[in-house]
Amino acid sequence: MQLHLNIPSAGSGCTCLSRIGVSRYKADRYRRQRPEAAAQCPNCGYDAHASMHLCPARRKACNLYKKVGHFAKVCKSKRTRAAESVALRRQPTRIGSATRTVKQTCFLDKVATEGKDTTEDGSSSQPWRAELLLNGAAARFKLDSGADVTCIPEGHPLVPAVLCSVTGLKLLGPSNRPLHVLGSFQATLKHKEHHVDEMCYVIRDLGEPLLSRQASVSLHLIQKVCFDLGTLKGE
Known part of the structure; x- marks a missing residue:
């Protein structure tokens, strides 16, 4: 990354970064300090794959509603189904x-x-x-x-x-x-x-x-x- 410097006139005795350079520097520093979020495959619940063809749930049927392509533990349908029985x-x-x-x-x-x-x-x-x-x-x-x-x-x-x-x-x-x-x-x-x-x-x-x-x-x-x-x- 290249920082753009604005050199003030003689006698000021300081060197300042341009607005563009400062904003890019702060954003880059924030990205370096922020930990990377753990990527998770939405279909199997394990770590993300390099290719979805490697997902173990690719051709598997969900045990809850028999939909193909994901495991029951990450099934989104079960979160929206209304309950009829109670405890x-x-x-x-x-x-x-x-x-x-x-x-x-x-x-x-x-x-x-x-x-x-x-x-x-x-x-x-x-x-x-x-x-x-x-x-x-x-x-x-x-x-x-x-x-x-x-x-x-x-x-x-x-x-x-x-x-x-x-x-x-x-x-x-x-x-x-x-x-x-x-x-x-x-x-x-x-x-x-x-x-x-x-x-x-x-x-x-x-x-x-x-x-x-x-x-x-x-x-x-x-x-x-x-x-x-x-x-x-x-x-």
Whole structure:
């Protein structure tokens, strides 16, 4: 790089760089000091290749949506798919320091549901669902082992016209956005010879009915197991 010098008239006693030379010098110095960002291949997630013909994902099908040319770990489609199933977990928070009242908060986690649920090796993993009787009428529920409460979508034919108001319970969706809980109703759920009384919460924009973990265990649809010193115990 060549620096252009402007020599002032005699007697000034200084030498200055031209504006063009100074700006180029500063930009070049900044580029030398700034660390190079690690290049990554958008199709396989590994370091960038000299040629895309060398990418291992070039002719591979994505395990999520079977699109050819990229791996599932860098799939962009999964980031935009709406979630229909939720997992609820409890996080008690105290409000009112004087009364020490505990308010219940439940979170809903996003789970990919469009198309077949697949693992990295391409094997299929379909959600568990069961046909139940809700107050004597048939209803299909998705079994959610991570759900603390049973949820019913708005507009489901078995939702009663009059709902109970929900107090002391807050439901949050992805990014901690509050969900629109319309109300609740008490129901008797039955599967074969087993039955359980369950509080059902009606939620707007829910894709399908979700059966809570406790109700799934009570109806003998899910069995809780524990590992204790290498011994498998069924509860």
